[in-house]
Amino acid sequence: MxxxxxxxxxxxxxxxxxxxxxxxxxxxxxxxxxxxxxxxDAHLVSSGEARYTGDVHVGKGALYGVYVGSDQGNARLVAVDGSAAERVEGVVKVVTAADIPGTNIFSLFGKPLMEVMVPIGGRSKYFGQPAALALGTTSAAAEQAIKLVKLTWDDVKPPVVTLAQARAASTLTPIPMEAKKGDVSQFDDLLAAEGSKEGGLHVLRGVVECGSQLHFYMEPQAAYAVPDEDGTMTVWSSTQGPQYTHASVASALNVPHNKVNIRIRRLGGGFGGKAFLSIPHAVNAAVAAKATNRPVRLVLNRNQDCAMTGGREEMEFEYAVAVDEKGRIHALRATIHAITG
Incomplete structure (x- = not known):
């Protein structure tokens, strides 16, 4: 230095x-x-010599995983039938939430976020949410298998995908989070009044809409899990949050934290999309490796990644701002609605 x-x-x-x-x-x-x-590492990356999670050499007997995504966005899962898929040559197993020995959920900052796979009796949160994972000796076999897995649903409801639909269905979830600078409470009555003008202050109101964005990192979400003979699980993960990945994998496998090793090569781009959205894939790879006692490689293709991982939320900002005759802002209050479904 x-x-x-x-x-x-x-x-x-x-x-x-x-x-x-x-x-x-x-x-x-x-x-x-x-x-x-x-x-x-510019020379390594630009020359194509840099190796990423998807490039980790797979060991002998390794299996390739491909997701079966939910084909309903708001329904209760009744059954997963993988019998026809498991008869495909090269297919070893169709993993479901029932194969998770521990907690079927991933957490962030100690708070549960979502199931890593839709359980029987549970509801799908969005179209494409992982419902099963087909394992094959080749990725082609696993790709063929997912077409034969049958998902049975009931209590199918229209998905809620817009703020207007969420308001109509009363499904908005308040999040007790406020960002404050200064004290605007003295302007409460003024900001709440319609078309108000008081003490030389004008109140302007409006709504700003911001569309969603995909992170679109260069390497899709990827994980490679290897079980050891002493019960230790080593997971290579393309993640920006190794500590959260470590905790979630240990919880799903129902093992002490010292029985899980997380390895990271390069992210292949993250931009926030691998901060915690990478966790379910590391967990599911580890669960599949545990269920078969074989290494499991799970690399999403681009279509799966966009459908399952999502991106930056579409947002709506409702604001009220009090300004004087010179355009100086005296108070601003904004409420943010995020479409996270």
Whole structure:
């Protein structure tokens, strides 16, 4: 590392507007910030030599997993029939939620989020949610098998996919989360009134809509789980959250944390899409490896990834802002609705 200099020696004292350079010594007399510096692994990545989770060498007897996605977006799962699929040459097993020895859920910050697979008697949360995992000695065999897995549903209801539908069905879920700066309580009555003008203040109201986005990382979600003879499970995962992945895998396998090892090569891009949305795939690969006592490779194709993983939520911002005659903002209150289904 270069010598750390006092602020007045290392930084030009400029009034910055976001366009001016901030200079900082790098130990060689040059500037680091605002300079085009190569990534440490740039040559490996650009030459194609970099290896990712999906490139991890599979061991002898390894199986390839392909998901059976829910074909109903809001229904109760009655049965999963994989008998026809398991008769396909090269298919070893169709894994379901019943094969999970521990907790069928993944958590973040200690709070449960969602099942890793739809259980019998449980409801699908969205179209494409994993309902089963076909395992084959080749990915082609597993791909053929998923076409033969039969899912039976009842209590099928129309999926709720818009804010208008959620309001009509009373399915909006309040999240007790507030971001405050200053005290706007003195403006409560003013901001609540319709078309108000008080004390020289005008209240403007509106709604801003923001569409959803897919993270669209370069490598899709991927995991490779290898069981050891002492009951230890090692999982290579393309994840940005190894600690959460570790806890969820241990919980699903119903083993102590020291019986789970999480390995990460490169993310292949993440952009937030692998912070915790990668967890179910690591868990399901580990569950499948446990059920068969064989290594399991699970790499989603792009269509599966987009359907199962989702992205940044579509949002709606309702705002009320109090401004004076000069356009100065005195108070702003906004309510954010996110479509997370």
């Amino acid at each position: 270069g010598k750390v200099l006092p602020v007045d020696e290392s930084t030009e004292q400029l009034e910055r507007d976001g366009r001016e350079k901030t200079r900082r010594a790098d130990g060689k007399g040059g500037a680091v910030l605002w300079q085009p510096l190569p990534k440490p």
